[in-house]
Amino acid sequence: xxxxIVGSRYMSDYGKEVIGILMEKLRDEEVVTxxxxxxxxxxxxxxxxxxxxxxxxxxxxxxxLNEQVADYADILVIIEGGEKSGTILLASKFVEKNKxxxxxxxxxxxxxxxxxNWLIKQGAMPIISLDDLTQVLE
Numbered sequence: 404x405x406x407x408i409v410g411s412r413y414m415s416d417y418g419k420e421v422i423g424i425l426m427e428k429l430r431d432e433e434v435v436t437x438x439x440x441x442x443x444x445x446x447x448x449x450x451x452x453x454x455x456x457x458x459x460x461x462x463x464x465x466x467x468l469n470e471q472v473a474d475y476a477d478i479l480v481i482i483e484g485g486e487k488s489g490t491i492l493l494a495s496k497f498v499e500k501n502k503x504x505x506x507x508x509x510x511x512x513x514x515x516x517x518x519x520n521w522l523i524k525q526g527a528m529p530i531i532s533l534d535d536l537t538q539v540l541e
Contacts, residue, residue, distance in 0.1 A: 409480075414482070415515050417510075436459055460472050486521075503528060508529050
């Protein structure tokens with residue numbers, strides 16, 4: 404399965420911890436992400452460190468990159484994102500293509516959780532345990 408994973412440009416310690424935990428479950432999957440303007444460096448770093456197959460879409464045109472990732476990946480997992488995060492636009496591309504969007508819930512006081520919490524409120528599926536991720540992969 405091809406799993407798109409994206410997060411905040413300014414990943415919190417919590418986001419970094421979650422990426423590390425998720426990647427342990429994704430060793431046999433292909434991770435897909437976007438690299439532009441410093442975004443998703445932590446996702447890429449962990450994939451490379453753990454020798455996980457990763458497909459990186461690069462460029463400056465977010466809309467084109469979002470479209471490419473939504474076409475290529477099977478599902479989307481969003482780790483973190485602020486109120487005006489591009490992750491919301493990426494999620495909308497997945498929804499347009501009838502593909503599932505999963506989000507890591509965050510603290511209601513954390514700016515980096517605004518996008519994920521809002522997307523869950525809109526219908527994205529929360530990942531609240533590793534069992535949730537395991538079910539997605541089956």
